[in-house]
Amino acid sequence: MLGQFPVVSILGARQVGKTTLARQFSESWNGPTHTFDLENPADIARLSEPLLALERLEGLVVIDEAQLNPDLFPVLRVLVDRPAVHVRFLLLGSASPKLVRGISESLAGRVAALDLDGFGLSEVGGDHMEPLWLRGGFPRSYLASSDGASATWREEFIRSVVERDLPGLGMPLAAAAIRRFWTMLAHLHGQVLNLSELGRAFGVSDTAVRRYVDFLAGAYLVRQLQPWHENISKRQVRSPKLYVADSGILHTLLGLRTWADVEQHPKVGASFEGFALEAVTTRLASKPEECHFWATHAGAELDLVVVRGNRRLGFEFKRSAAPRVTKSMRIALEDLKLDSIDVIHLGSHVFPLADGIRAVPVRSLGSHISLR
Numbered sequence: 001m002l003g004q005f006p007v008v009s010i011l012g013a014r015q016v017g018k019t020t021l022a023r024q025f026s027e028s029w030n031g032p033t034h035t036f037d038l039e040n041p042a043d044i045a046r047l048s049e050p051l052l053a054l055e056r057l058e059g060l061v062v063i064d065e066a067q068l069n070p071d072l073f074p075v076l077r078v079l080v081d082r083p084a085v086h087v088r089f090l091l092l093g094s095a096s097p098k099l100v101r102g103i104s105e106s107l108a109g110r111v112a113a114l115d116l117d118g119f120g121l122s123e124v125g126g127d128h129m130e131p132l133w134l135r136g137g138f139p140r141s142y143l144a145s146s147d148g149a150s151a152t153w154r155e156e157f158i159r160s161v162v163e164r165d166l167p168g169l170g171m172p173l174a175a176a177a178i179r180r181f182w183t184m185l186a187h188l189h190g191q192v193l194n195l196s197e198l199g200r201a202f203g204v205s206d207t208a209v210r211r212y213v214d215f216l217a218g219a220y221l222v223r224q225l226q227p228w229h230e231n232i233s234k235r236q237v238r239s240p241k242l243y244v245a246d247s248g249i250l251h252t253l254l255g256l257r258t259w260a261d262v263e264q265h266p267k268v269g270a271s272f273e274g275f276a277l278e279a280v281t282t283r284l285a286s287k288p289e290e291c292h293f294w295a296t297h298a299g300a301e302l303d304l305v306v307v308r309g310n311r312r313l314g315f316e317f318k319r320s321a322a323p324r325v326t327k328s329m330r331i332a333l334e335d336l337k338l339d340s341i342d343v344i345h346l347g348s349h350v351f352p353l354a355d356g357i358r359a360v361p362v363r364s365l366g367s368h369i370s371l372r
Ligand SMILES: Nc1ncnc2c1ncn2[C@@H]1O[C@H](COP(=O)(O)OP(=O)(O)OP(=O)(O)O)[C@@H](O)[C@H]1O
Pocket: 013, 014, 015, 016, 017, 018, 019, 020, 021, 094, 139, 140, 143
């Protein structure tokens, strides 16, 4: 992307590995490199006159935690618009452009954004599916020396996010209330978002709840899946579904530390659904706007529909080793004119279930599904 755009941003949740990735990348950069970390007081001082500090630099300039100084973006635009200068900027940040004032406006047409997630199933390999599901994909959590150490890391992560990061982004709640809200969302993981119900339960208005959800989504901590709407006579659900962005964080919010805890919890099916959803969308490299769920008020539903060009792939997630065809799947296949439905399951075999519908194990989904 840096070959094509003067500015590239790597955005993702706290602790997901942005700085590490940027450091590895700078080490391989052919030419001079410079790094500024906007959480480091010395670097903040070096950048107090940004135009002056940056205008003589050539090569790769990494600006870490760039969201902390939105005034920098118009300066970058001036710098990259100069003719014949050899400079590239790599911005790292843990807040989405929606939450950071001015990045898209100031740098329109000059910036490409790359979203960074935690470790995915294709990276750790299907044999490591269980620890990845239990611990989630944050490097420190996944690589911890024991399940207990991993759970403790996540507990600390949640604490620092609610005490420091979310208030820092402007979320107008005390740490304990943010934690309570996030935990409420964990209990709704995989369900259609009902703002007025959530507002009532939390004791605030629909609009306040909407804003709180946007803060958590903007910090890459929850994910919303938009509903698909097909032009048919059936009444269809129009609100998004909500997922906690990482299975490990979900488990910690629900107080689940071990496999036994997860397996006995009523949300285990929803946890699998979120985990498998992440695995499929990462494998297909699908953009959020290509991913939907579908549901009618009469009760037909499909967990995931990925739409790209004229391709339409359907997915169901079943925490069982012997999934069966349901009426819902047949209705979805026909009403949505899907190319296929893959039922992603916990067993170990690929097998046909019906015309256009097959069962695919989550462990090996990488070798069976693609958008080609
Ligand atoms: N690919 C990796 N393999 C192993 N460990 C990693 C990897 N990437 C990151 N880590 C570890 O994960 C932790 C977080 O990484 P890093 O500081 O790069 O994340 P970050 O996204 O910049 O976090 P923050 O938003 O808090 O600045 C570090 O301890 C780092 O060593």
